[in-house]
Amino acid sequence: MPTVSQVWFILLNDSRAHEMTILLQLLQLLPDEPFSPHCGAGPTGLILAITLALNGVHARVIERDTARKIGQRGAGIHPRSLEMHHFLGTASDILSSSSQIPQMAAYPIGGNVPIKTMDMLSDAAEPSDAFPTTRAVMLGQEKQVEVLTAHLLKLGGVVERGIELVSFEQSSEHVFAVLKRSGDEEVTEERAIFDYLVGTDGAHSQTRKQLGLSFLGETRKAQQMIIGDVYLRGSLTHDQPLWRIWGDMSSSFLALRPVVETPGLFFLFIGGPEASQSILSDHEELVCYLRRTSGRPDLDCDKPTWLSPYTPNVRMVDSFRKDRVFVAGDAAHVHSPAGGQGSNSGAQDAFNLGWKLALVVKGLARPPLLDSYNAERLPVIAEMLQLTSALHDKTFKAGLDDQAWKRGSHLDQLGVNYRGTPFVLDEIEGRPPSTSNCYDSRPSGVLMAGDRAPDASSLIPSRGVLTGDRLFDIFNATRHTILVFTRQESDPQASLVVQLLKAYPSGLFKSVAVLPSDSTTSLDVGFDLVVKDGQGNGYAAYKIPSDSTVIVVVRPDGVIGAMLTNCDGLHRYLDIISF
Numbered sequence: 001m002p003t004v005s006q007v008w009f010i011l012l013n014d015s016r017a018h019e020m021t022i023l024l025q026l027l028q029l030l031p032d033e034p035f036s037p038h039c040g041a042g043p044t045g046l047i048l049a050i051t052l053a054l055n056g057v058h059a060r061v062i063e064r065d066t067a068r069k070i071g072q073r074g075a076g077i078h079p080r081s082l083e084m085h086h087f088l089g090t091a092s093d094i095l096s097s098s099s100q101i102p103q104m105a106a107y108p109i110g111g112n113v114p115i116k117t118m119d120m121l122s123d124a125a126e127p128s129d130a131f132p133t134t135r136a137v138m139l140g141q142e143k144q145v146e147v148l149t150a151h152l153l154k155l156g157g158v159v160e161r162g163i164e165l166v167s168f169e170q171s172s173e174h175v176f177a178v179l180k181r182s183g184d185e186e187v188t189e190e191r192a193i194f195d196y197l198v199g200t201d202g203a204h205s206q207t208r209k210q211l212g213l214s215f216l217g218e219t220r221k222a223q224q225m226i227i228g229d230v231y232l233r234g235s236l237t238h239d240q241p242l243w244r245i246w247g248d249m250s251s252s253f254l255a256l257r258p259v260v261e262t263p264g265l266f267f268l269f270i271g272g273p274e275a276s277q278s279i280l281s282d283h284e285e286l287v288c289y290l291r292r293t294s295g296r297p298d299l300d301c302d303k304p305t306w307l308s309p310y311t312p313n314v315r316m317v318d319s320f321r322k323d324r325v326f327v328a329g330d331a332a333h334v335h336s337p338a339g340g341q342g343s344n345s346g347a348q349d350a351f352n353l354g355w356k357l358a359l360v361v362k363g364l365a366r367p368p369l370l371d372s373y374n375a376e377r378l379p380v381i382a383e384m385l386q387l388t389s390a391l392h393d394k395t396f397k398a399g400l401d402d403q404a405w406k407r408g409s410h411l412d413q414l415g416v417n418y419r420g421t422p423f424v425l426d427e428i429e430g431r432p433p434s435t436s437n438c439y440d441s442r443p444s445g446v447l448m449a450g451d452r453a454p455d456a457s458s459l460i461p462s463r464g465v466l467t468g469d470r471l472f473d474i475f476n477a478t479r480h481t482i483l484v485f486t487r488q489e490s491d492p493q494a495s496l497v498v499q500l501l502k503a504y505p506s507g508l509f510k511s512v513a514v515l516p517s518d519s520t521t522s523l524d525v526g527f528d529l530v531v532k533d534g535q536g537n538g539y540a541a542y543k544i545p546s547d548s549t550v551i552v553v554v555r556p557d558g559v560i561g562a563m564l565t566n567c568d569g570l571h572r573y574l575d576i577i578s579f
């Protein structure tokens with residue numbers, strides 16, 4: 001039995017204008033089935049598709065390539081992305097295949113002993129109760145895409161390969177897309193109609209171009225590089241998990257990282273004026289370059305599994321949205337790979353947009369909620385471009401500066417925040433302190449609406465079911481969690497919150513009362529869950545003042561939507577996000 005959206009698709013697969021008019025009228029008679037597509041099944045598109053699927057919206061995922069892309073590319077997965085994978089249910093598969101970030105080891109030409117070794121994560125914070133994951137891991141983008149595609153499949157989704165978005169137009173109600181399907185023998189054109197379109201179609205995004213979004217910035221042509229994956233033969237083995245480097249970008253530079261998930265494979269990075277682009281097409285030249293730059297005459301390699309030119313670009317859009325069409329990931333921003341922020345930022349774009357889009361297409365929130373996507377992500381990405389450009393300049397300058405290879409703790413993205421943006425509400429701290437920075441909330445010393453919602457362990461359920469003992473076991477990518485921290489035996493605000501939430505469709509919220517560990521009240525007013533804060537970790541992480549009731553709204557993307565003192569505030573917040 002086809003779903004309503006599939007029926008639309010079949011009916012509208014005809015381009016004759018008069019039939020289109022009739023069909024559009026037909027369409028309006030059909031029930032409003034949630035349906036929004038996006039194109040591009042890289043990491044950004046897949047995370048968006050999984051977020052939507054978990055939220056009950058099966059988007060159509062269109063991918064131009066007929067086969068999955070080979071290659072390591074964005075292999076570094078930062079702690080905030082790992083937390084996102086936890087909420088999406090993809091963490092265990094990502095972690096079981098991934099490996100530690102290896103130490104960098106700089107070798108002299110021809111030498112077997114490193115001149116120096118550098119730990120890129122030496123500045124990473126120690127894990128704590130509120131921040132349990134503080135170290136990035138590594139998993140090639142190819143494998144990430146494989147894991148995410150398998151998860152999407154389990155959720156009933158599918159990637160439609162060999163279909164390219166060619167063009168689109170939009171009205172106030174719909175997006176009309178022209179798609180090209182490349183079959184074995186023929187190329188056919190499809191016309192399809194959607195509620196929304198999200199371009200997750202990478203750096204050369206057709207969506208961005210057609211929207212006419214500016215993509216201002218710079219292309220660093222003088223710093224052309226070559227990246228790829230090769231099986232090496234000779235004295236370099238996988239035995240030592242070292243990211244070996246030789247030379248620097250003033251003449252010739254070579255970096256080889258063992259790909260732990262694929263025995264024998266190395267990720268290759270070549271740069272500097274002596275690295276001729278003819279390496280791309282001439283295998284002999286590649287082998288010569290490897291031997292010359294490393295000073296190891298025994299080095300040899302098979303034909304690379306992939307090899308690509310790479311020119312650093314630093315660019316971003318002026319808006320992540322035009323009416324019913326959005327861009328996310330590399331379609332919206334490109335930058336230096338230094339710091340490994342690209343794929344991680346695309347993932348956070350998708351995670352930010354996914355729950356909002358799901359609520360709107362299901363008719364559970366009004367469209368203004370979608371404005372928050374641009375308001376929240378644009379400043380973060382602008383800051384990220386500055387950070388990665390500065391890091392790029394340090395990393396790829398002449399000489400070997402070990403400071404340049406250090407990755408500050410802010411790159412873990414745990415401090416990325418949306419403080420002071422129009423769709424979060426803080427009635428406790430008020431305005432963000434002047435020291436606030438949208439890439440790192442931690443130095444300001446306060447916790448505010450817009451920040452990552454901290455974890456806390458040792459929760460003891462006194463009413464309702466809790467699997468696990470952490471706040472991260474309660475937060476969920478498909479609903480808002482309303483935490484009411486209260487010490488009072490019969491707190492009128494607690495009752496009001498429960499009453500208010502009852503007026504909304506079930507499943508939108510989970511109400512959780514968090515009581516101090518010594519509390520004797522059972523707070524029997526109808527919360528979905530009542531927990532005691534066994535070790536006081538929750539009260540400490542959320543900086544709850546003594547003798548106050550604090551309501552914390554945690555969004556499906558694990559961000560604090562609101563910090564409030566009473567139920568009127570909750571009313572205001574729900575109004576702001578257009579419920």
Ligand SMILES: Cc1cc2nc3c(=O)[nH]c(=O)nc-3n(C[C@H](O)[C@H](O)[C@H](O)COP(=O)(O)OP(=O)(O)OC[C@H]3O[C@@H](n4cnc5c(N)ncnc54)[C@H](O)[C@@H]3O)c2cc1C
Pocket residue numbers: 039040041042043044045062063064065069073074075076077141163164165166200201202203205206227310328329330331337339340341342343344345346
């Ligand atoms: C050397 C290097 C190292 C990097 N290291 C890191 C790192 O450690 N960590 C990190 O976070 N990032 C890193 N990055 C960046 C990362 O690779 C990108 O940010 C990431 O690939 C972006 O994912 P995406 O899904 O937005 O786009 P893409 O991965 O480019 O996916 C876009 C998809 O859209 C498809 N498509 C394009 N046009 C159309 C169309 N018209 N119709 C249908 N489909 C279409 C494409 O075929 C593609 O599959 C690195 C990049 C490089 C080059």
